[in-house]
Amino acid sequence: MDLLQNAITTISPLSAESMDAFHQSWKLWSVKKDHLLLKENTVSDYIYFIEKGVARIYYYKNGKEITEWIALDGQFFLSITSFFQRVPSHLIIQTIEPSEVFGIHHDDFMKLADKYHDIERLLRKMVTSSLILSQVRMDSIQFESAQQRYERLLQTTPQIVQRVPLTYIASFLGITLETLSRIRSQR
């Protein structure tokens, strides 16, 4: 069984029939480092799951790259706004290691959610955990210092520092590279 199927079952178990139909709708791509999964100003058709590797989601703001999310293996990722609202995304999704990535197309997912009640429930639970995560992150950005945010990251995902350039990590934490560098030198 792959990480994906395991992740699905953990969120919300499916009947054998649903799981079969659902699992078949995911495609698997093996891509190189720096492969673009989503180009700027495109409608994002896929929810992705990273089986192996690392991806980052970023965009340009006043000419600068902002890293909005970093997905390590075992995580789902997508352009939330674009995927659900079906509008072009300013986001860019790129692998930053050679990776194996599963993806399911929006229309397939929605058709299955319509057909199978338990897939609709799974989707609801996925969105719910994403919402809870989003709230935690907002709280962190609003109330924690740069230092606290970095330490929280080290607690929750220590591997990230070995695998992802500091520029991306700084931006993901909502601080500058210089500030991150100063924080790191103080320990």
Add this chain to the structure above:
Amino acid sequence: MDLLQNAITTISPLSAESMDAFHQSWKLWSVKKDHLLLKENTVSDYIYFIEKGVARIYYYKNGKEITEWIALDGQFFLSITSFFQRVPSHLIIQTIEPSEVFGIHHDDFMKLADKYHDIERLLRKMVTSSLILSQVRMDSIQFESAQQRYERLLQTTPQIVQRVPLTYIASFLGITLETLSRIRSQR
């Protein structure tokens, strides 16, 4: 038809049967100003909808009140973490005007979502819009100046300034009362 039923239909239309069962599960309370809908350290059993009035969600952080959300009439509100994860909430929900508030109990909602596929879909869509909103707000907190955030609020919900004390508004915007006061005096 009340605002609630209208809001539901806008998010995701229900069959007559589902709507009937669903609508009947909402209770309506008429409460005074400063009524507590959720006490600190309690599991939040309800999703609320404010038919008329204003409510605010807040909590204590280092002895200070932090206003996390302000709900004007026509809006749903709840303690997301507590409602979905069934853990006690540090949040307090309080009306700040005499209000009419609908509420549906967690267990009733879940039973209905299990029984009716279209209610599960409605719930999924509610959570999805909440997620999108949460992302927009995070972006605002991370990248907009105090001034920009206040102006955005004036654009989207101008009535709020007439109906809600500035202390709550400042906190909701993630700034201090003093900073808000300075921003307002500059225009």
Add this chain to the structure above:
DNA sequence: TTCACTATTTGACAAAAGTCAAGCTTGAAT
């Protein structure tokens, strides 16, 4: 109308993080 709050404004100063500019390090390609 006045009192006693509570809400809001203003001022002086402090802290956290950003900006700009320069200098180091390091690892991959020739």
Add this chain to the structure above:
DNA sequence: ATTCAAGCTTGACTTTTGTCAAATAGTGAA
């Protein structure tokens, strides 16, 4: 092995917002 570019560090200075303290305005009850 050498070189060059990307990645990271360090320093000096600026900006935004917060903190603390005090003054002023507003409001409802006696």
